[in-house]
Amino acid sequence: MSNATITFADEASIRTITLNRPERRNAMTSEMQQELIAAMEGAAADRCRVVVLRGSGEAFCSGLDLQALHQQGGKSATDHQGDAERIARLFRTLYELPMPTIAAVHGPAMAGGAGLAILCDFTLAVPAAKFGFPEVRIGFVPALVSVFLALQIGDKRTRDILLTGRHFDTAEAYRLGIVNEIVPPDALMERVHSLAQTLAANSPESLAATKRLIAAQHKAWIDSSIALAMEASARARETEDFREGLGAYLEKRKPVWSQ
Helix, strand or coil: CCCCCEEEEEECCEEEEEECCHHHCCCECHHHHHHHHHHHHHHHHCCCCEEEEEECCCCCECCECHHHHHHCCCCCHHHHHHHHHHHHHHHHHHHHCCCCEEEEECCCEECHHHHHHHHCCEEEECCCCEEECHHHHHCCCCHHHHHHHHHHHCHHHHHHHHHHCCEEEHHHHHHHCCCCEECCHHHHHHHHHHHHHHHHCCCHHHHHHHHHHHHHHCHHHHHHHHHHHHHHHHHHCCCHHHHHHHHHHHHCCCCCCCC
């Protein structure tokens, strides 16, 4: 497979997918989202035992590439709906992969990037990593990620994180339950590989069946919540606050909201 924004490598039955836009802190474009979906579906088709997700350079993933989004100005409502559907497919593909997934978070994981990290079955992070969902700071709505965050940490804590848009460290992420282990930087990948090998030694049919069972218990709620989230995400991109927030972010100034 030819990829422009990611790479992947196989070691025995473990596939490592690396976000590979270090010059943009691995910010996601539509192209990266499509390549990630294809890489994960390929891992399932190839019957890999474990998938590891990591980032190149200093960051794990800084979320959507806002500069690229700004340069695509003039999108229609249909375009915005398509963007929301693609992100929903990305998150759901990761959540529903039949094999265990591990996120190796060595640096900042923000917005949709934090979504990728916490949607993995196991999230291992170094002490200095940062997390956050700062969408409200730029007039956007953290719609799709809210579905899975609320499932993991509950309503009250989700409101705290999403409504403040604040950043938080690995220690807090661990207390919230969205990071499984805090690992020293020089031991992160060694620990990831050790965990992957432990998982790969288990019955692949049992692992897949267990993941299907867990996902099925929440399916009806996730289905309806994702539908609402896609609508909210697409609608938010058409607002004056989003245009102002995006412009202010790129111009490095404080936004002036419409109300």
